[in-house]
Amino acid sequence: DGGITQSPKYLFRKEGQNVTLSCEQNLNHDAMYWYRQDPGQGLRLIYYSQIVNDFQKGDIAEGYSVSREKKESFPLTVTSAQKNPTAFYLCASSIVAGGPYNEQFFGPGTRLTVL
Amino acid sequence: QKEVEQDPGPLSVPEGAIVSLNCTYSNSAFQYFMWYRQYSRKGPELLMYTYSSGNKEDGRFTAQVDKSSKYISLFIRDSQPSDSATYLCAMKTGNQFYFGTGTSLTVIP
Numbered sequence: 001d002g003g004i005t006q007s008p009k010y011l012f013r014k015e016g017q018n019v020t021l022s023c024e025q026n027l028n029h030d031a032m033y034w035y036r037q038d039p040g041q042g043l044r045l046i047y048y049s050q051i052v053n054d055f056q057k058g059d060i061a062e063g064y065s066v067s068r069e070k071k072e073s074f075p076l077t078v079t080s081a082q083k084n085p086t087a088f089y090l091c092a093s094s095i096v097a098g099g100p101y102n103e104q105f106f107g108p109g110t111r112l113t114v115l
Numbered sequence: 116q117k118e119v120e121q122d123p124g125p126l127s128v129p130e131g132a133i134v135s136l137n138c139t140y141s142n143s144a145f146q147y148f149m150w151y152r153q154y155s156r157k158g159p160e161l162l163m164y165t166y167s168s169g170n171k172e173d174g175r176f177t178a179q180v181d182k183s184s185k186y187i188s189l190f191i192r193d194s195q196p197s198d199s200a201t202y203l204c205a206m207k208t209g210n211q212f213y214f215g216t217g218t219s220l221t222v223i224p
Contacts, residue, residue: 004158042121043214090159101147102207103161104207
């Protein structure tokens with residue numbers, strides 16, 4: 001049963017703490033992405049990675065960090081430097097090879113709340 | 116100006132109605148067009164995808180692309196209460212994806 005899993009589903013953090021959101025995929029996709037979704041603002045790209053051990057900043061990377069040590073895994077750390085981290089975080093993946101005609105598939109999301 | 120513009124709604128229709136959801140875009144380099152459906156507190160799921168101008172049909176759903184006008188649409192026929200969700204359009208150039216803000220749809224029984 002292929003897909004993208006994210007954990008945990010809900011996460012609560014105290015101000016000043018770093019937290020790590022997990023994203024795993026078994027679709028054998030090369031590229032993985034992290035988005036943040038806020039009401040009325042759509043999806044905003046945080047980081048993306050097209051290959052193991054390489055990743056690029058998206059539009060709103062400040063206060064976040066990622067790693068890509070394995071093809072299947074792309075964890076996102078929300079650091080204490082992120083000023084407004086409460087949001088719904090979505091992980092996605094897609095095939096890179098074959099040109100532009102490849103879709104993006106999403107995980108179920110993690111809702112992070114800062115207390 | 117955003118790369119992709121989408122009317123946020125909300126849109127409310129009676130069951131059985133035809134629904135039209137629309138997005139406009141400014142970047143002529145966009146090559147691939149997608150529609151996602153997102154239920155509350157869930158991840159988006161891919162509904163339709165197309166890369167050419169014209170219509171693509173899948174059951175009650177039709178995706179339409181007009182590259183000359185930089186305009187895409189999703190039509191839902193015989194709408195059902197289970198279609199109540201937020202619909203996101205998405206476009207791709209190279210390996211970059213661009214999303215609309217989503218249109219919230221409610222189908223009233």
